[in-house]
Amino acid sequence: MRLTKIAEIPSFVEISESARKKVAQVMELSGLSNTVLLSGRKSYELAGKKIREKIRGSVLDVFFVETASMEEVRKLEFSMAYSDIDSVMGIGGGKVLDVGKVLASELNVPFISIPTVASHDGVASPVASFKEKNRPASLSVNPPAIILADLTILRKSPVRYLRAGFGDLISNITAVRDWELSRDKTGEAYSEVAASMAVMPANLMIKSASLDIQNLKTLEMLVRGLVLSGVSISIAGSSRPASGAEHKFSHALDYLGYGQGLHGEQVGIGAIIMEYLHQKYYGTGDWEAVKDALESVQAPTTAREIGVTKEQVVEALLFARQIRKKRYTILEDINAGRDELELAVEKTGVA
Known part of the structure; x- marks a missing residue:
């Protein structure tokens, strides 16, 4: 019988009506100051833009995720080559969070999960779901280090x-x-x-x-x-x-x-x-x-x-x-x- 391994779990989780307002504070407490922000275009308008304003000095760049695939991850890696990144932040739905988890794992930096929908447990799991050649694929990744689940944002989701x-x-x-x-x-x-x-x-x-x-x-x-x-x-x-x-x-x-x-x-x-x-x-x-x-x-x-x-x-x-x-x-x-x-x-x- 295999013993359960030592688990890597989120170091900070907030579920509240004002979780989005804690971004700057949590990043400072975690020693993070150079993040890359990933989002969907609708999610960015809904929440990402305001969150970016709160941490403007800490955001190196903003990228919009188009597809949940390794090709998208590689494209992002190429776009941010040689950048001094200490974290990846995902603001969006499953596609954004899955790409963010894979990217953060590849770069070996913490992932900050800020979901705009609550459609599955990917907001916190060490799994990313992609579609490769129209076939579903699950990838093992590092779980989010920080989860900020804002009920005000999530309540507005479909x-x-x-x-x-x-x-x-x-x-x-x-x-x-x-x-x-x-x-x-x-x-x-x-x-x-x-x-x-x-x-x-x-x-x-x-x-x-x-x-x-x-x-x-x-x-x-x-x-x-x-x-x-x-x-x-x-x-x-x-x-x-x-x-x-x-x-x-x-x-x-x-x-x-x-x-x-x-x-x-x-x-x-x-x-x-x-x-x-x-x-x-x-x-x-x-x-x-x-x-x-x-x-x-x-x-x-x-x-x-x-x-x-x-x-x-x-x-x-x-x-x-x-x-x-x-x-x-x-x-x-x-x-x-x-x-x-x-x-x-x-x-x-x-x-």
């Missing part, structure tokens, strides 16, 4: 992204079930601390799911849960506490080019199906509670809502076993055929 963040967070429930299953069936190393950190806020969100996810109290709970989820990955040394069969399903949809769902929407639907399978085969879980929670925040619970047919859902479930074959999940354990998977999709009302 509500669809907040609902996707809710889906990503509660999918930790089935991810941890799969991790426990692998521990029991294959002897895989397991961290109770990481598992609890991932699943406790997910269960809390299910019990207190609100129709108004933009309510500050609910939003704060969601963001705190996503941050804890990201940190749990650092503690575990892998994405295990936050990625199981429901993520394989989502990756399969991306790989096959099915639908137009956001990552959090896809894993939320995947979590309904996987919770049903865990409940059916092992008597653990409550798939209806997962579905009800998603419905309560008006997140997608059916294939049609993300532009996917029943046949495509089943194809993705079958194909999911070809993704990350070493990651043992409920899909590998029951080795269900097409008929069984079609039944699961029908029983849960996904399609």
Whole structure:
């Protein structure tokens, strides 16, 4: 059994209505004075421009991220060659933060994460998600050193992204079930601390799911849960506490080019199906509670809502076993055929 490695986790996290105002103070306390600011064009207008004004003397340059890819990282590295950089700051959504994490890791400097949407746990995780040749790819990176999650900014983001963040967070429930299953069936190393950190806020969100996810109290709970989820990955040394069969399903949809769902929407639907399978085969879980929670925040619970047919859902479930074959999940354990998977999709009302 492999022991959990010493984890690198954020040194400073602030989740509040005024987190953006702490940028200069936190940089000074961290001894950072030469940062490169990455942002999206909309995010820059929404928040980046004002934040830059607060730390104008410490910003060497501003770059707008166009795509989440290694090509984009290399282009940025070339643009800032020989600059005396001591940090990278990302102000934006997943694309900006993922490129920022990779760039900071390559330059071996701290990354400052300032999310403008809360659509997944990438705000804090040591993982970057890229698409290379239209195929999804996950890269291991250093986690953010500083996270400033400003609820005033996040509250203004499109509500669809907040609902996707809710889906990503509660999918930790089935991810941890799969991790426990692998521990029991294959002897895989397991961290109770990481598992609890991932699943406790997910269960809390299910019990207190609100129709108004933009309510500050609910939003704060969601963001705190996503941050804890990201940190749990650092503690575990892998994405295990936050990625199981429901993520394989989502990756399969991306790989096959099915639908137009956001990552959090896809894993939320995947979590309904996987919770049903865990409940059916092992008597653990409550798939209806997962579905009800998603419905309560008006997140997608059916294939049609993300532009996917029943046949495509089943194809993705079958194909999911070809993704990350070493990651043992409920899909590998029951080795269900097409008929069984079609039944699961029908029983849960996904399609």
